[in-house]
Amino acid sequence: KAGVTQTPRYLIKTRGQQVTLSCSPISGHRSVSWYQQTPGQGLQFLFEYFSETQRNKGNFPGRFSGRQFSNSRSEMNVSTLELGDSALYLCASSLEGPGARSGELFFGEGSRLTVL
Amino acid sequence: KQEVTQIPAALSVPEGENLVLNCSFTDSAIYNLQWFRQDPGKGLTSLLLIQSSQREQTSGRLNASLDKSSGRSTLYIAASQPGDSATYLCAVSNTGKLIFGQGTTLQVKP
Numbered sequence: 001k002a003g004v005t006q007t008p009r010y011l012i013k014t015r016g017q018q019v020t021l022s023c024s025p026i027s028g029h030r031s032v033s034w035y036q037q038t039p040g041q042g043l044q045f046l047f048e049y050f051s052e053t054q055r056n057k058g059n060f061p062g063r064f065s066g067r068q069f070s071n072s073r074s075e076m077n078v079s080t081l082e083l084g085d086s087a088l089y090l091c092a093s094s095l096e097g098p099g100a101r102s103g104e105l106f107f108g109e110g111s112r113l114t115v116l
Numbered sequence: 117k118q119e120v121t122q123i124p125a126a127l128s129v130p131e132g133e134n135l136v137l138n139c140s141f142t143d144s145a146i147y148n149l150q151w152f153r154q155d156p157g158k159g160l161t162s163l164l165l166i167q168s169s170q171r172e173q174t175s176g177r178l179n180a181s182l183d184k185s186s187g188r189s190t191l192y193i194a195a196s197q198p199g200d201s202a203t204y205l206c207a208v209s210n211t212g213k214l215i216f217g218q219g220t221t222l223q224v225k226p
Contacts, residue, residue, distance in 0.1 A: 004159075042216055097212060098213055
Protein backbone atom coordinates (compact mmCIF):
# COMPACT_ATOMS: atom_id res chain seq x y z
CA LYS A 1 0.00 0.00 0.00
CA ALA A 2 1.09 3.57 -0.58
CA GLY A 3 3.26 5.21 2.05
CA VAL A 4 3.18 8.73 3.42
CA THR A 5 3.33 11.32 0.66
CA GLN A 6 4.65 14.82 1.21
CA THR A 7 4.57 17.69 -1.25
CA PRO A 8 6.44 19.65 -2.34
CA ARG A 9 9.73 17.85 -1.81
CA TYR A 10 11.85 20.97 -2.20
CA LEU A 11 11.08 24.64 -2.05
CA ILE A 12 12.91 27.93 -1.75
CA LYS A 13 11.34 30.98 -0.16
CA THR A 14 12.52 34.39 0.99
CA ARG A 15 12.22 35.90 4.43
CA GLY A 16 8.77 37.21 5.24
CA GLN A 17 6.95 34.90 2.85
CA GLN A 18 4.70 32.08 3.94
CA VAL A 19 4.66 28.42 2.96
CA THR A 20 2.18 25.57 3.01
CA LEU A 21 3.29 21.94 3.10
CA SER A 22 1.04 18.98 2.45
CA CYS A 23 0.96 15.44 3.81
CA SER A 24 -1.15 12.48 2.73
CA PRO A 25 -1.02 9.70 5.34
CA ILE A 26 -1.22 5.99 4.81
CA SER A 27 -4.76 4.92 4.00
CA GLY A 28 -6.68 4.22 7.22
CA HIS A 29 -4.33 6.18 9.45
CA ARG A 30 -6.05 8.89 11.43
CA SER A 31 -3.08 10.45 13.21
CA VAL A 32 -0.69 12.82 11.46
CA SER A 33 2.32 14.35 13.21
CA TRP A 34 4.77 16.96 11.97
CA TYR A 35 8.44 17.25 12.89
CA GLN A 36 11.17 19.73 12.03
CA GLN A 37 14.69 18.42 11.46
CA THR A 38 17.74 20.69 11.52
CA PRO A 39 21.44 19.86 11.90
CA GLY A 40 21.67 21.78 15.16
CA GLN A 41 18.44 20.82 16.93
CA GLY A 42 17.76 17.40 15.45
CA LEU A 43 14.17 16.25 15.20
CA GLN A 44 11.64 18.38 17.06
CA PHE A 45 7.92 17.80 17.40
CA LEU A 46 5.65 20.45 15.91
CA PHE A 47 2.10 19.12 16.35
CA GLU A 48 -0.15 16.09 16.02
CA TYR A 49 -3.62 15.88 14.54
CA PHE A 50 -6.16 13.13 15.02
CA SER A 51 -9.56 13.12 13.36
CA GLU A 52 -9.23 16.79 12.39
CA THR A 53 -8.34 17.91 15.94
CA GLN A 54 -4.98 19.09 17.16
CA ARG A 55 -4.16 16.79 20.08
CA ASN A 56 -0.63 17.87 20.90
CA LYS A 57 1.57 20.82 20.15
CA GLY A 58 5.29 21.36 20.51
CA ASN A 59 7.19 24.46 21.56
CA PHE A 60 7.11 26.42 18.35
CA PRO A 61 5.87 29.99 17.82
CA GLY A 62 2.39 30.71 16.54
CA ARG A 63 3.79 31.26 13.04
CA PHE A 64 3.67 27.49 12.73
CA SER A 65 0.17 26.15 12.28
CA GLY A 66 -1.53 23.13 10.84
CA ARG A 67 -4.80 21.49 10.08
CA GLN A 68 -6.21 18.14 9.15
CA PHE A 69 -9.01 17.42 6.75
CA SER A 70 -11.79 14.85 6.94
CA ASN A 71 -9.82 12.49 4.68
CA SER A 72 -6.90 12.68 7.18
CA ARG A 73 -4.70 14.67 4.83
CA SER A 74 -2.85 17.39 6.67
CA GLU A 75 -1.24 20.70 5.89
CA MET A 76 1.15 22.80 7.87
CA ASN A 77 1.73 26.49 7.32
CA VAL A 78 4.61 28.70 8.31
CA SER A 79 4.01 32.43 8.06
CA THR A 80 6.53 35.27 8.06
CA LEU A 81 9.42 32.97 7.27
CA GLU A 82 12.76 33.45 9.01
CA LEU A 83 16.18 32.15 7.99
CA GLY A 84 16.08 29.75 10.93
CA ASP A 85 13.01 28.03 9.50
CA SER A 86 15.20 26.37 6.88
CA ALA A 87 14.83 22.68 7.65
CA LEU A 88 13.53 19.32 6.57
CA TYR A 89 9.87 19.08 7.57
CA LEU A 90 8.73 15.53 8.12
CA CYS A 91 5.23 14.20 8.36
CA ALA A 92 4.40 10.92 10.07
CA SER A 93 1.21 8.93 10.11
CA SER A 94 -0.04 6.23 12.46
CA LEU A 95 -3.27 4.41 13.16
CA GLU A 96 -4.01 5.88 16.56
CA GLY A 97 -1.10 8.15 17.42
CA PRO A 98 2.25 7.82 19.23
CA GLY A 99 0.75 6.90 22.59
CA ALA A 100 -1.35 3.97 21.43
CA ARG A 101 -0.47 0.28 21.30
CA SER A 102 -0.66 0.59 17.52
CA GLY A 103 1.52 3.68 17.80
CA GLU A 104 4.15 2.87 15.18
CA LEU A 105 4.90 5.99 13.16
CA PHE A 106 5.61 5.94 9.44
CA PHE A 107 7.38 8.92 7.95
CA GLY A 108 7.31 10.53 4.55
CA GLU A 109 10.37 11.68 2.59
CA GLY A 110 9.98 15.21 3.88
CA SER A 111 9.77 18.69 2.43
CA ARG A 112 13.07 20.52 2.38
CA LEU A 113 12.52 24.24 2.90
CA THR A 114 15.27 26.76 2.23
CA VAL A 115 14.65 30.34 3.35
CA LEU A 116 16.88 32.98 1.73
CA LYS B 117 11.64 16.65 30.86
CA GLN B 118 12.38 13.57 28.77
CA GLU B 119 15.81 13.48 27.18
CA VAL B 120 17.13 10.83 24.80
CA THR B 121 20.82 10.22 24.27
CA GLN B 122 22.49 8.02 21.70
CA ILE B 123 26.04 6.76 21.98
CA PRO B 124 28.23 6.70 19.98
CA ALA B 125 27.49 9.64 17.68
CA ALA B 126 29.39 7.94 14.87
CA LEU B 127 30.68 4.45 14.23
CA SER B 128 32.77 2.93 11.47
CA VAL B 129 33.12 -0.84 11.20
CA PRO B 130 34.31 -3.37 8.61
CA GLU B 131 31.71 -5.41 6.79
CA GLY B 132 30.57 -8.53 8.61
CA GLU B 133 30.94 -7.21 12.12
CA ASN B 134 28.18 -7.48 14.70
CA LEU B 135 27.50 -4.15 16.38
CA VAL B 136 25.43 -2.53 19.10
CA LEU B 137 23.94 0.94 19.10
CA ASN B 138 22.88 2.44 22.42
CA CYS B 139 19.98 4.65 23.40
CA SER B 140 19.20 5.97 26.87
CA PHE B 141 16.27 8.02 28.15
CA THR B 142 15.74 9.88 31.40
CA ASP B 143 12.04 9.21 32.13
CA SER B 144 10.91 5.59 32.24
CA ALA B 145 7.24 6.55 31.77
CA ILE B 146 7.15 5.79 28.04
CA TYR B 147 4.47 4.19 25.88
CA ASN B 148 6.90 2.63 23.44
CA LEU B 149 10.31 3.02 21.84
CA GLN B 150 10.94 3.04 18.12
CA TRP B 151 14.14 2.66 16.13
CA PHE B 152 14.46 4.37 12.75
CA ARG B 153 16.96 4.51 9.95
CA GLN B 154 17.61 7.66 7.93
CA ASP B 155 19.60 7.79 4.71
CA PRO B 156 21.12 11.15 3.71
CA GLY B 157 18.48 13.61 2.56
CA LYS B 158 15.69 11.11 3.07
CA GLY B 159 12.86 10.53 5.49
CA LEU B 160 12.83 8.05 8.36
CA THR B 161 12.27 4.34 7.88
CA SER B 162 10.79 2.49 10.83
CA LEU B 163 12.90 -0.50 11.85
CA LEU B 164 11.42 -1.78 15.10
CA LEU B 165 8.79 -0.75 17.62
CA ILE B 166 8.98 -2.04 21.19
CA GLN B 167 5.93 -1.58 23.40
CA SER B 168 6.64 -0.54 26.98
CA SER B 169 5.54 -4.00 28.19
CA GLN B 170 7.94 -5.81 25.88
CA ARG B 171 11.62 -6.60 26.37
CA GLU B 172 12.74 -7.05 22.77
CA GLN B 173 11.77 -7.20 19.13
CA THR B 174 13.50 -8.83 16.19
CA SER B 175 13.39 -8.25 12.46
CA GLY B 176 15.85 -10.09 10.26
CA ARG B 177 19.38 -9.15 11.28
CA LEU B 178 18.10 -6.52 13.73
CA ASN B 179 17.28 -7.05 17.38
CA ALA B 180 16.21 -4.28 19.73
CA SER B 181 15.93 -4.60 23.48
CA LEU B 182 14.27 -2.38 26.04
CA ASP B 183 14.98 -2.03 29.75
CA LYS B 184 12.53 0.57 31.00
CA SER B 185 13.71 0.53 34.59
CA SER B 186 17.24 1.51 33.63
CA GLY B 187 16.13 3.77 30.77
CA ARG B 188 18.06 1.92 28.10
CA SER B 189 17.56 0.35 24.70
CA THR B 190 20.03 -1.30 22.37
CA LEU B 191 19.86 -2.04 18.67
CA TYR B 192 21.91 -5.05 17.67
CA ILE B 193 22.85 -5.42 14.01
CA ALA B 194 24.23 -8.81 13.02
CA ALA B 195 26.66 -9.38 10.16
CA SER B 196 26.74 -5.74 9.08
CA GLN B 197 26.71 -4.87 5.36
CA PRO B 198 27.68 -1.70 3.45
CA GLY B 199 23.96 -1.17 2.78
CA ASP B 200 23.45 -0.73 6.53
CA SER B 201 25.34 2.57 6.35
CA ALA B 202 22.92 5.26 7.54
CA THR B 203 21.98 7.27 10.61
CA TYR B 204 20.06 5.31 13.22
CA LEU B 205 17.66 7.16 15.48
CA CYS B 206 15.81 6.02 18.55
CA ALA B 207 12.69 7.76 19.77
CA VAL B 208 10.51 7.32 22.82
CA SER B 209 6.81 7.94 22.83
CA ASN B 210 5.81 10.21 25.66
CA THR B 211 2.73 12.42 26.11
CA GLY B 212 1.55 12.09 22.55
CA LYS B 213 4.76 12.74 20.70
CA LEU B 214 8.08 11.14 19.84
CA ILE B 215 11.23 12.46 21.46
CA PHE B 216 14.29 11.66 19.41
CA GLY B 217 17.93 11.13 20.17
CA GLN B 218 20.54 12.81 17.99
CA GLY B 219 21.30 9.58 16.18
CA THR B 220 24.28 7.33 15.51
CA THR B 221 25.82 7.60 12.05
CA LEU B 222 27.03 4.19 10.97
CA GLN B 223 29.50 3.51 8.19
CA VAL B 224 30.11 -0.09 7.17
CA LYS B 225 33.23 -0.45 5.04
CA PRO B 226 33.44 -3.16 2.34
